[in-house]
Amino acid sequence: MTYTVDSGHLERARALLAGHPVVDGHNDLPWALREQSGYDLDACDIAIDQTGRLHTDLARLREGGVGAQFWSVYVPAELGGGHAVSATLEQIDCVRALAARYPDHLRIALTADDVEAAWADGRIASLMGAEGGHSIDNSLATLRALYALGVRYMTLTHNDNVPWADSATDEPAANGLTRFGEEVVREMNRLGMLVDLSHVAPDTMRDALRVSRAPVIFSHSSSRAVCDHPRNIPDDVLTSLAANGGVAMATFVPKFVLPEAIEWTKAADEHVEAAGFHRFDTSPEATKVRTEFETANPRPVATPATVADHLDHMREVAGIDHLGIGGDFDGTPFTPDGLSDVAAYPNLIAELLGRGWSEPDLAKLTWGNAVRVLRAAEDTARDLSRTEAPSIATIEQLDG
Template sequence: MTDTAALERARALLAEHPVIDGHNDLPWALRENVGYDLDRCDISQDQSALLHTDLARLRAGGVGGQFWSVYVKAEFQGDKAVSATIEQIDCVRALAARYPEHLQLANTADELVAARAAGRIASLMGAEGGHSIACSLATLRALYELGVRYLTLTHNDNVPWADSATDEPAANGLTRFGVEVVREMNRLGMLVDLSHVAPDTMRDALRATRAPVIFSHSSSRAVCDHPRNIPDDVLAALPANGGVAMATFVPKFVLPAAIEWSKQAESVLAERGLHALDTTPEAMEALRAYEDANPRPVATVATVADHLDHMREVAGIDHIGIGGDYDGVAFTPQGLDDVASYPNLIAELLTRGWSEADLAKLTWHNAVRVLRDAEAVARDLQRTERPSIATIEQLDGTDGLR
């Protein structure tokens, strides 16, 4: 199959089975760059000079559903984290209201499918980090009522009830309150997202959950030994759970050679008082200057496809998906430059012998199924369980550890 033929087949496949992407940080990018002023950054226009995402490129990429991340920095704690998360939710709702011919809010699997049938991009929300609920199950329920359909249990730092993959172990997984958070999420129908969490947290959550989990943007640790990736034993547990691991495109998570380069680049940002995840023009200027002096190892479409090949082998085709992390990273793989690039990945997988039926599961069907299954579990649980009124003080004591 020629590259041109594969790309044509990929675009045709995505027209029938579009991508449901697990994680895009456009709301935070809009906060950081224009203070949510959508007049200053109109995504109905070409925004390629500033962002990975705009409406035309979403359409070109064959995106039919997007989990917009309503991420806030882990440095935000307590009421500040909660209010900032609500501001992020407000941004997503504002985008859907401003571009109703393109974006349609979706809270359920049926609404996701209906948005697609209407020719719109289904817009769902995921909160990235348990700090967004400030150790409050009532806040968790409020976020669900506002449309948040997954919670990533941690971001880059531990929360008092769960360990992050990129922090020092404190709870050795989930505390008793952490288990209660997972179980209340099950009762609500909110997906438990295990990206960013430590392997012991992953394993504890898989033991605690009554519903399928997701990894909204994580790849294979066996292929690239970065703590943000998923160990094989956890991938192998997904079939019994019914969950989905959505491979990400972040170069330092997919290409071993990029790990050390990224650490050094982040230290350059820190020296300038900039956050490691900063993608503002000032941060990008500093990173490009560093790159000019220190050539960056470049991931490619094939690098990401290698992860998907391995993840399919270990977890099975019914348990993998895609979570690009666009607008949450400074650099992307060659050939996966922005949200218009998904056809390049599908074309690569076609040349590797993936069937169209398997690719349809990867792009669309697995994500729809996991959301629908979580909803079914919630309906059953709500017949017998009341909202939890447990507190972290009751379950874990004052130190936050079990």
């Protein structure tokens, strides 16, 4: 199956992205570089076409109309404790190394003004998001250190619970946020670090929305009403998100957007794990095993139309001011047909144009909403810093 796009809509999409580029909420290139080359940027040079190896390289970022990227500084929850902290620091170091190596293309951004200035200078603004509260090892001082190093959002959990917050894909333990979890959210607000609710359980979403004094984000999640996967956002949460002022960044991962792909992906993951690889392994050896499974068991295929179905519903529930895009490229082994890599964003915009989305609305989706929320978090932090000192609370004090 090959997705085809209307040439007229595609031309309009490319023109729109030239003025209102994509701010993508989540790309796992740093972890892919760790897995594939041990951060050796000569061995995996994204100035060279990496098609077939990575979803991301510089030329395809340009082709896709990407103006700003939140690079995920993800580490697996299995690391835990100090190992998770040090691995997160290595991920941050990788992003900074990429920006230093490719200064004509990438520029580290810490603020909304930085994002706008980078794009005005022809650079792709490079922000960082930590994927999972295990990266702070139950320490608010470590949270502050990550912020000082440039991390501008933290996903409260990854696939496993943390001691203070429940994950969407683990058994409930805290029933949302604990008292310390609420303190984490408040400290993130005080710092100006965006609270990311992708990966968290619905009760954690609701607790965070209740506690947060700044807009929150979902860096890479779609609609649970359209595809009933626990990683997606229930409608009541989307409604609350609008009241909060936050942004839900629709993801492209097939098992999150296409109901038929849920069981197929589970079987594919089990096949890869039976061969001795982690289900997120992107090495050539793991990819070969996965490809063999797909050859024998053709996968259900998502397309830009599948993702557009989610965005249509999310717009109806939350409103156009609360939508964005978070592809999760290089963090998923499978991608939709027509959204295979970072060059493909114009296909999604063309699909939405064909559905009657206006260019001003699309400009909010791609650029405006994400920049607004980043600036709102900064404004909240500026106000809170006048009256609040850094929290010295510990998990033992609050949850002991």
